[in-house]
Amino acid sequence: MERPRNISRVVDGVDRVDDLVDRRPPSVTLTEVAQRAGVSRATAARALGGYGSASAAARDRVLAAAAALGYRPNLPARNTRNGTTTTVGVVVADIASPFFGQSTRSISDAAKAAGLEIMVLNTDEELEAERAAVHLLLDQRVAGMVVAAASRTDGRHLAQAQAEGVPVVLLDRRVIGLDADRVYADNGAGAALAMAELIGQGHRRIGYVSSAAGPHGHPPGAPLVVDELVSSGGDRIRAYLAALAEVVDEPTRYLALCPFGEEAAYAATRELLARPDRPTAVFASDSVIALGVLRAIADAGFAVPGDVAVVAGDEPAWSRVTTPPLSTVTQPVAALGRAALELVTRRLADPTSPCTDVVLPTTFQARASTGGSVGA
Amino acid sequence: MERPRNISRVVDGVDRVDDLVDRRPPSVTLTEVAQRAGVSRATAARALGGYGSASAAARDRVLAAAAALGYRPNLPARNTRNGTTTTVGVVVADIASPFFGQSTRSISDAAKAAGLEIMVLNTDEELEAERAAVHLLLDQRVAGMVVAAASRTDGRHLAQAQAEGVPVVLLDRRVIGLDADRVYADNGAGAALAMAELIGQGHRRIGYVSSAAGPHGHPPGAPLVVDELVSSGGDRIRAYLAALAEVVDEPTRYLALCPFGEEAAYAATRELLARPDRPTAVFASDSVIALGVLRAIADAGFAVPGDVAVVAGDEPAWSRVTTPPLSTVTQPVAALGRAALELVTRRLADPTSPCTDVVLPTTFQARASTGGSVGA
DNA sequence: TTGTATGCGTTATCAT
DNA sequence: ATGATAACGCATACAA
Numbered sequence: 001m002e003r004p005r006n007i008s009r010v011v012d013g014v015d016r017v018d019d020l021v022d023r024r025p026p027s028v029t030l031t032e033v034a035q036r037a038g039v040s041r042a043t044a045a046r047a048l049g050g051y052g053s054a055s056a057a058a059r060d061r062v063l064a065a066a067a068a069l070g071y072r073p074n075l076p077a078r079n080t081r082n083g084t085t086t087t088v089g090v091v092v093a094d095i096a097s098p099f100f101g102q103s104t105r106s107i108s109d110a111a112k113a114a115g116l117e118i119m120v121l122n123t124d125e126e127l128e129a130e131r132a133a134v135h136l137l138l139d140q141r142v143a144g145m146v147v148a149a150a151s152r153t154d155g156r157h158l159a160q161a162q163a164e165g166v167p168v169v170l171l172d173r174r175v176i177g178l179d180a181d182r183v184y185a186d187n188g189a190g191a192a193l194a195m196a197e198l199i200g201q202g203h204r205r206i207g208y209v210s211s212a213a214g215p216h217g218h219p220p221g222a223p224l225v226v227d228e229l230v231s232s233g234g235d236r237i238r239a240y241l242a243a244l245a246e247v248v249d250e251p252t253r254y255l256a257l258c259p260f261g262e263e264a265a266y267a268a269t270r271e272l273l274a275r276p277d278r279p280t281a282v283f284a285s286d287s288v289i290a291l292g293v294l295r296a297i298a299d300a301g302f303a304v305p306g307d308v309a310v311v312a313g314d315e316p317a318w319s320r321v322t323t324p325p326l327s328t329v330t331q332p333v334a335a336l337g338r339a340a341l342e343l344v345t346r347r348l349a350d351p352t353s354p355c356t357d358v359v360l361p362t363t364f365q366a367r368a369s370t371g372g373s374v375g376a
Numbered sequence: 377m378e379r380p381r382n383i384s385r386v387v388d389g390v391d392r393v394d395d396l397v398d399r400r401p402p403s404v405t406l407t408e409v410a411q412r413a414g415v416s417r418a419t420a421a422r423a424l425g426g427y428g429s430a431s432a433a434a435r436d437r438v439l440a441a442a443a444a445l446g447y448r449p450n451l452p453a454r455n456t457r458n459g460t461t462t463t464v465g466v467v468v469a470d471i472a473s474p475f476f477g478q479s480t481r482s483i484s485d486a487a488k489a490a491g492l493e494i495m496v497l498n499t500d501e502e503l504e505a506e507r508a509a510v511h512l513l514l515d516q517r518v519a520g521m522v523v524a525a526a527s528r529t530d531g532r533h534l535a536q537a538q539a540e541g542v543p544v545v546l547l548d549r550r551v552i553g554l555d556a557d558r559v560y561a562d563n564g565a566g567a568a569l570a571m572a573e574l575i576g577q578g579h580r581r582i583g584y585v586s587s588a589a590g591p592h593g594h595p596p597g598a599p600l601v602v603d604e605l606v607s608s609g610g611d612r613i614r615a616y617l618a619a620l621a622e623v624v625d626e627p628t629r630y631l632a633l634c635p636f637g638e639e640a641a642y643a644a645t646r647e648l649l650a651r652p653d654r655p656t657a658v659f660a661s662d663s664v665i666a667l668g669v670l671r672a673i674a675d676a677g678f679a680v681p682g683d684v685a686v687v688a689g690d691e692p693a694w695s696r697v698t699t700p701p702l703s704t705v706t707q708p709v710a711a712l713g714r715a716a717l718e719l720v721t722r723r724l725a726d727p728t729s730p731c732t733d734v735v736l737p738t739t740f741q742a743r744a745s746t747g748g749s750v751g752a
Numbered sequence: 753t754t755g756t757a758t759g760c761g762t763t764a765t766c767a768t
Numbered sequence: 769a770t771g772a773t774a775a776c777g778c779a780t781a782c783a784a
Binding site: 027072087096098104105118119122136138140291294298316 | 449455459494515667
């Protein structure tokens with residue numbers, strides 16, 4: 001029962017503080033501060049901005065006037081004048097997803113420490129939305145942007161941002177042909193470790209469920225070009241296929257590239273499990289995919305790890321509360337975000353130095369979901 | 377092994393697009409568009425802005441010129457002139473937490489549909505950080521803000537925003553004495569349903585683990601004033617205590633208000649479970665708390681629901697992949713975010729109408745973690 | 753319909 | 769050390 005209601009005077013049992021209403025935007029300007037302090041705007045600006053020179057007496061009067069009036073600078077005006085802002089754009093697929101949520105949080109923390117704010121834009125992995133987001137950020141005159149690019153092959157909008165002097169830092173994903181600072185985890189190495197574990201336990205029919213092919217998945221039958229997938233996913237898949245190629249003839253047999261989201265992963269996993277020669281292990285590319293994979297296995301009536309072993313390609317917060325606990329590949333998400341923002345500020349400070357790759361290590365965290373050797 | 381390395385010329389096996397560099401910010405201005413179109417700035421502005429009047433011929437020439445030059449408006453300049461922006465501030469405890477992550481995402485979606493962007497600021501439940509965030513947003517001249525207030529009792533900074541003509545919408549939490557539009561879920565009703573279920577199954581020693589007392593928890597021994605807790609948590613606790621008061625003498629006996637975060641919840645739960653008369657059920661206030669609760673129960677060697685039944689006060693994405701699946705109180709998170717943004721735009725359109733409360737329904741989702749009746 | 757002229761609040765140059 | 773003055777790019781009242 002939704003019950004919108006109007007409450008006018010009484011809130012939480014307490015009378016409204018009426019005298020706050022209708023007090024029009026004070027919006028004290030620099031001019032008013034200067035007048036009250038009895039100096040020119042230029043002097044007031046210098047005193048407040050702490051640049052140029054101003055006598056101690058003048059500075060004191062200005063600061064006192066500013067405090068008395070409750071002066072707060074008008075940032076859009078300042079930004080107009082300066083030609084740039086203190087805002088950093090963050091462009092990701094979905095701020096509500098665990099990986100991007102955490103990275104964005106840590107970007108935000110690092111930004112705050114550097115005196116910057118962030119503007120977050122979601123793309124849902126749609127290139128068109130990403131283009132719009134980047135252009136919006138350029139119009140906003142952001143100081144820089146951190147982008148988890150939806151397309152590995154089309155970075156023209158990002159190159160344009162760079163051309164306009166706006167630093168672009170690629171997070172989690174590389175873009176072909178774009179010379180930008182990048183920060184990502186060594187997902188290939190992590191996946192290789194996980195595969196080594198599974199193969200060492202005797203698994204050969206190992207499934208892989210991933211949304212690396214973008215929002216719409218990978219059309220069955222279409223040629224698969226791993227190099228065109230989002231690089232983080234592509235790196236994992238490449239490692240998966242390489243490991244599998246060592247021990248089986250047809251490594252792509254159980255590779256399922258689905259649209260992104262838990263439900264798509266669920267469906268893809270059900271399909272894998274319905275095959276007569278079903279996989280004995282499944283690699284889930286990330287936390288969200290893992291949810292679908294686990295539910296599909298349970299609904300199909302299989303046990304983990306007895307019937308199907310499971311590994312997740314990154315670390316869900318809930319990895320230790322499933323039964324059995326989930327084996328994962330962990331990546332240092334907070335460090336990725338911090339590094340991304342650091343690269344932005346570095347490039348701001350030195351726009352011409354060669355681009356940097358920051359590649360952070362991943363580790364394989366063995367838990368009970370890859371618990372034993374293969375039975376059947 | 378972190379291995380930062382510098383790559384200069386070759387990226388992903390493809391040569392750098394060199395001619396993109398050093399192409400200085402084109403930053404085409406309205407003036408240039410007007411010149412190229414052979415009209416005045418005013419005419420160009422009208423044609424581009426689609427207001428006032430302009431002949432079809434002039435408009436065409438202006439639009440053509442704008443397209444040819446790649447004109448993009450300078451938003452800070454526009455905002456300076458207009459005195460406001462198209463940005464909505466979102467102030468929450470932690471964008472990386474599931475509830476705020478999802479709400480923020482849905483606020484963002486609704487904002488985009490309304491032609492607005494969001495600027496996200498985290499407070500970690502610290503009032504001081506919230507004040508700074510609100511002031512920053514005011515300086516940025518945001519069009520409005522959505523705030524999940526850290527303090528139920530101190531909303532002066534929010535009142536100031538209102539006084540400056542900036543709409544403030546309270547999300548998830550009410551603030552005493554602040555007459556603002558609000559949107560929140562009926563958490564009390566949800567908690568009551570969950571408690572009814574537990575009590576109906578015979579549970580009497582029901583624990584409650586919550587971070588509603590803010591970032592530092594509730595000092596043991598200090599008087600507990602439920603009315604001063606964050607309202608969403610307070611509503612749940614009130615319902616919990618009311619239900620318990622019907623059947624036991626000392627309803628506050630198992631109420632554990634811990635600092636926020638999984639680890640604090642873990643510790644609090646371990647303490648509850650170590651008591652000689654340990655609880656037979658535990659209510660976890662939210663998803664993050666639930667993680668700590670479940671791990672604590674497992675580590676203490678108890679089974680769910682056999683030894684301890686568990687309910688979570690909101691719906692974690694992973695509620696169906698635990699063993700057993702977790703009983704939850706669900707709230708319509710996406711709808712909350714949408715409603716919040718809608719209230720912002722409504723108040724923008726009509727600054728004087730009485731404030732609105734949007735209270736959305738919660739439901740109790742029974743799963744196996746509250747599976748049976750009480751044994752011991 | 754169109755152009756002129758002015759202002760938004762800030763920063764910064766350049767005389768004094 | 770200080771103040772007058774000019775920008776920044778855009779929007780708009782008003783005159784033509």
